[in-house]
Amino acid sequence: MLVFAEKGVDASVIDDVISTAGVSRGTFYKYFKSNRDLMVAANEELGRELLTLVLNRVSGLDDPAERLALGVRLFIETALAFPLFARFTRSAGMASVGPRSLLLDYLPGHIQDGIEQGRFFDLPQEVSLDLISGGVLFYIARSSESSVDPEHGRHVVAALLRSLGLSDAEAWRLADREVAPMELPENSLLRRSSLRYRPQGDSGEDAQ
Amino acid sequence: MLVFAEKGVDASVIDDVISTAGVSRGTFYKYFKSNRDLMVAANEELGRELLTLVLNRVSGLDDPAERLALGVRLFIETALAFPLFARFTRSAGMASVGPRSLLLDYLPGHIQDGIEQGRFFDLPQEVSLDLISGGVLFYIARSSESSVDPEHGRHVVAALLRSLGLSDAEAWRLADREVAPMELPENSLLRRSSLRYRPQGDSGEDAQ
C-alpha cells in the first residue's frame, strides 16, 4: 500500500516494493506472480477489512437507507482519518471499485431492499452503483490531492440519498448523524501500514 | 486515441503509437515530449472538441438545470454513439476529468447559476462536481466494458438532477427530452479516429 499510494499503481516497480517491505526479490516471487497481482491482493485485503467492519456496524439497522448512509459515511470518514487509504484509493483509481470489488457483494442488496421497501425509486441497479461508486471515489481521491472540508462528506451522502429518491429533509436526517470512527483491529493492514506512512508532496500530475 | 483506448493509458508504448500513426520515431519526438504528453494532448483536444459542440447546443437555454441536463445527456449519448470515445475515457480513467479538464471551466458556472436561481440546493461546488464527474465517468466506462441499456443515460441525468435539488418530476421532465445526436465536424479528431476503430475483445481485467 505504501508504495502504490506513493508512486501510483502503474509506476510502482518490484524494486520499490521489496525494498520497502525489506524482503528479497526471490521472496516476492514466492508469494506473488506479478506486481499487479500484489496490488489486487492489497486492494482485496483492504476491501475485506473495511467491509467487515462496516457490515458489523450496519447490519443491525432496519432501514436500508440508513444502512447505506452510514456505510458511505464510514468509508468517507475512514479515508479522511487514514490518508494512506485515500491516497491508495486515488492511485488505484477506478480499479479500487472494479468488478471484483467486494462492495458489489453487498451494496446491491441494500439498494434492492430500499426499492422494495419503497424508500428508493426504482432506478436501475447499475446506475445507482455508478453514482455511489463514482461520487465517493471522486470525493476520496480529491481528499488526497488537496485538503477537503471534512463536513462535505455529509453533503455527498445527502446528495446520493436524494438521487436515490429520499426527500431532502429525510436525506439530511440520515446524513447528519454523528458516526463513531471505525475501530480497526490492532493488526489491521491499514493501521499497520499507516504507521509507516508519511504523506509526500504531491504534484497531482500522475494521478492515475 | 486508438492506441490509448485499446491498450490502456499506462500500457501504451511509443512503438504502438508511431506504427498506428504511420510516422517515424523522430517525428513523434518532434511533437511530443513523452507518451503521457501525447495522451494529455489527445485528451485536451477531445475535450475541447466536445465541449465546444455542447456549449453551442446549450448556451441558448435559460434554465441552468436544462443546460446541465442537456450537456450531460449529450456527453453520454456521444459516448454510446462513439465507442472509441467511451473506451478512451475508460482508459484515461479519472485523468479524463482531471484538474486541467476544460469541463471545470464551464460546469461550475452553470451550477452556480442554478443555485442563484433557486433551482439547485446550495451544496458545495466541489461536491456537485464529484457527483457529476464520478457518475458520468463510471457510466461511460461501464458502457465500454459491457453493453449498457441506452435508456439508462436518462436515469443518470435524472438522478443527478435530483441530487442537486430538483423534484423527481422536474428531473424526469428534463431527462426525458429527446436530444439530437451531436454533429461532429467532418475533420473532428473523434470522427476521424472512429473511422479506424474496430473494438477489440475486452478482457475486462487490466482496465485502468
Next chain:
Amino acid sequence: MLVFAEKGVDASVIDDVISTAGVSRGTFYKYFKSNRDLMVAANEELGRELLTLVLNRVSGLDDPAERLALGVRLFIETALAFPLFARFTRSAGMASVGPRSLLLDYLPGHIQDGIEQGRFFDLPQEVSLDLISGGVLFYIARSSESSVDPEHGRHVVAALLRSLGLSDAEAWRLADREVAPMELPENSLLRRSSLRYRPQGDSGEDAQ
C-alpha cells in the same frame, strides 16, 4: 568554437551548433560533412590565425631560443586574454596539437636551428615537441578550469628553455621579457566568437 568550448568536443551535437550559429540544418551540411569535420576546421582556422600572428612577431629574431620563448609566451598570454581560446583548447584536448597541427610545420625548424647554433642540447625532435606541447597544453587547460597565476606563464617558458639546454639565467632572461599582447585583426575568428562568449560554471568533470 562557442559550442565546442562549452559542451566539450565529443558531447557537442549539430543541433547546438546550428542553433548557436543561427543557420539551418541543411546549411550546415552544405559546408561540413560532420560535426568533427567542423571541429577540425575550427581548430585549423584558429591555429592558422594565431600562428600567422606569432610568426610575424617572431620571424625578425635571430636567436631561435628567443623565437621559441616569445612564441610560447604569446600563445599562453593569448589563452589567458581570451578564455574562449583556453576553454576550446581544453575541450579539444590533445587533438588541438594533434598530428595535423600547423605548429608542427614551424616549431621543429626553430628547434633544429637552436641545436645547430648550439643553444639547445641535441635532444630528439619529438621529445622536445612532447615537452613543449604537453606543458603548454596542460597549463592552458588548467587556466580554463581554475584561475591560474598569470605570472606562471613565465615559469613555464623558463622551464621549457632549461629543459632544452639553456642555463637558468639565460632562460629567465628570455622568459622575463615583457610581451605586447597579440593584436587580433578585427574580423578574426577568435575575436568575433569571444564577443559572444560568456564563460559558464564548470564541473571540471568531462574535461577530456
Next chain:
Amino acid sequence: MLVFAEKGVDASVIDDVISTAGVSRGTFYKYFKSNRDLMVAANEELGRELLTLVLNRVSGLDDPAERLALGVRLFIETALAFPLFARFTRSAGMASVGPRSLLLDYLPGHIQDGIEQGRFFDLPQEVSLDLISGGVLFYIARSSESSVDPEHGRHVVAALLRSLGLSDAEAWRLADREVAPMELPENSLLRRSSLRYRPQGDSGEDAQ
C-alpha cells in the same frame, strides 16, 4: 580497458563493453551507472595499481630527484612494455591525469622535498606538474600511435630534471640508470587485460 583503448573513450559503447566482458546489460548497470563511470573506475584502478608498485620501488630512495626520475622512468617503461596501457592512456587523454588522479597525492610531495633539499628550483608546484604530466602523457600517447625509440624515455626524464633545476650531467646520471621492469602481480588488471589485447591497426585519426 580493452574497449576504451581500442575505440576511444568517447566512442565506446556499452554494447562493446558487455560483449567484451561477456556479461549482460543488466549486470553492467548493477556495477556502473554509465559508460564514463566505468572508464573512471578503470582509470582509477589502473592508477592505483601502478602507483602502488612505483611507490614500493621508490620509497627507499633518499634523493627526491632520484625518486622522481625512477618513478617517471617506470611509468614510461611500463607503457612501452604494455601497449594496452599506452593505448588506454592515449584514449583517456588528459583525463588520465585529471584532477582525481592519485598521482597528485604523491608527486607534489616529492617535488616539495626536492625544493627544500635544494635539488630543484623553486618553481610553482602546478607548473612542475603541468610539465611532468604533459610531457609524459604526450610521450606515452605518441608511443601508441607510432613506434617510438625506446631510448627516448631517458631523454624525457633528463629534460624534465633539467627543467626542474638539475644540471645536464646530474640529470643524465639519474636518467641513464638501468631500471628493472615493473613486476605486476599475477592478477593485476593490466596484466590480465593485456593477455587479451591484440593491438589494432590505427587510423591515427580520431585519437581522443
Next chain:
DNA sequence: TATGAATGAGTGTTCATTCAT
C-alpha cells in the same frame, strides 16, 4: 542557396523474471 520536416539506426536504461546458492 537555404530551409526544416521527416527518418530510423543506434544507444542508453529499466525492470520483470530466473535460478544457483
Next chain:
DNA sequence: AATGAATGAACACTCATTCAT
C-alpha cells in the same frame, strides 16, 4: 524458505542524415 546476482527483452530517447520545397 530466503537470497540476490545475473539475465535480456522491452522500451525510451537521441541525433546524424536526407530531401522535397
